[in-house]
Amino acid sequence: MSELSIFVDESGDFGEYSTHSPYYIVAMVLHDQSNDISSEIIRLNNELVNLGYENHVIHTEPLIRREEDYQNLSPNERRSIFTKLYYFTTKCDIQYKSFVFQKKEFENTFKLEGRMAREISLFIRENLTYFQGFEQVILYYDNGQHELNRILNTVLATELTDYDVRKVLPCDYKLFQAADLICTLELLRLKSQTGNLTRSETLIFHSKRDLKKDFLRGIRKKLFPC
Numbered sequence: 001m002s003e004l005s006i007f008v009d010e011s012g013d014f015g016e017y018s019t020h021s022p023y024y025i026v027a028m029v030l031h032d033q034s035n036d037i038s039s040e041i042i043r044l045n046n047e048l049v050n051l052g053y054e055n056h057v058i059h060t061e062p063l064i065r066r067e068e069d070y071q072n073l074s075p076n077e078r079r080s081i082f083t084k085l086y087y088f089t090t091k092c093d094i095q096y097k098s099f100v101f102q103k104k105e106f107e108n109t110f111k112l113e114g115r116m117a118r119e120i121s122l123f124i125r126e127n128l129t130y131f132q133g134f135e136q137v138i139l140y141y142d143n144g145q146h147e148l149n150r151i152l153n154t155v156l157a158t159e160l161t162d163y164d165v166r167k168v169l170p171c172d173y174k175l176f177q178a179a180d181l182i183c184t185l186e187l188l189r190l191k192s193q194t195g196n197l198t199r200s201e202t203l204i205f206h207s208k209r210d211l212k213k214d215f216l217r218g219i220r221k222k223l224f225p226c
Helices: 038-050 060-065 075-091 109-126 128-132 146-159 174-193 199-205 208-222
Strands: 003-011 023-032 095-102 136-141 164-167
Touching: 003 146, 003 174, 023 109, 023 174, 038 075, 038 174, 060 075, 060 174, 060 199, 075 174, 075 199, 075 208, 095 109, 095 174, 109 128, 109 146, 136 146, 174 199, 174 208, 199 208
Parallel strands: 003 136, 136 164
Antiparallel strands: 003 023, 023 095
16 A cells, blocks of 8 residues: 655744744655665664764754753764764655744734645645545654644644554654754754754754755655656
8 A cells, every 4th residue: 555654843833923932834744655664773773873873852952952962962963863864864865845943923823824735725626636546644742732732633634534543752753853853954044044944953063054955955856756
């Protein structure tokens, strides 16, 4: 049975606009299950073990900010871990779609939710032939934000005749961690364009030019359709 897995992660929240939370970003990683990525998963696991992280889930934003498991790591050590996940994502036979919303454009949460639902619906409708080419479509999300969970389920129920939902644990799926990476890179792209990279971010990525050359340019090659 042909199967499409959709891994979803988000960056931001549904609270009011603030300078510390100006965007809401949704990333969808699309994986045709006929494309085997087991060798890439094994390689990433081995590389993390070599860095001293066995059975580790990479959380990119805490990694950049030197939080949680990364408090005692140097900028180069944290960049190394980030790069491992980045190369895993670019080597896998996957595609992604990201949705970016500027929260200051919306009067309230309901209007933001409405725009999100319309844009995700439009993406599926414009690519309906692709989605209908699979006998099974499975959505993987960790239910981190109930508003997004509701939007995703409503959109898929409206646009697709059949789909399934699985609650994902990040430790179980490397592609969920890839979705987290894409959210972070989208946020870094936006912040670099407005000159708002933080000190923690510049310690890891050095400059707007280096960020674009080393990460943003490569990840865009995975943008759907590719």
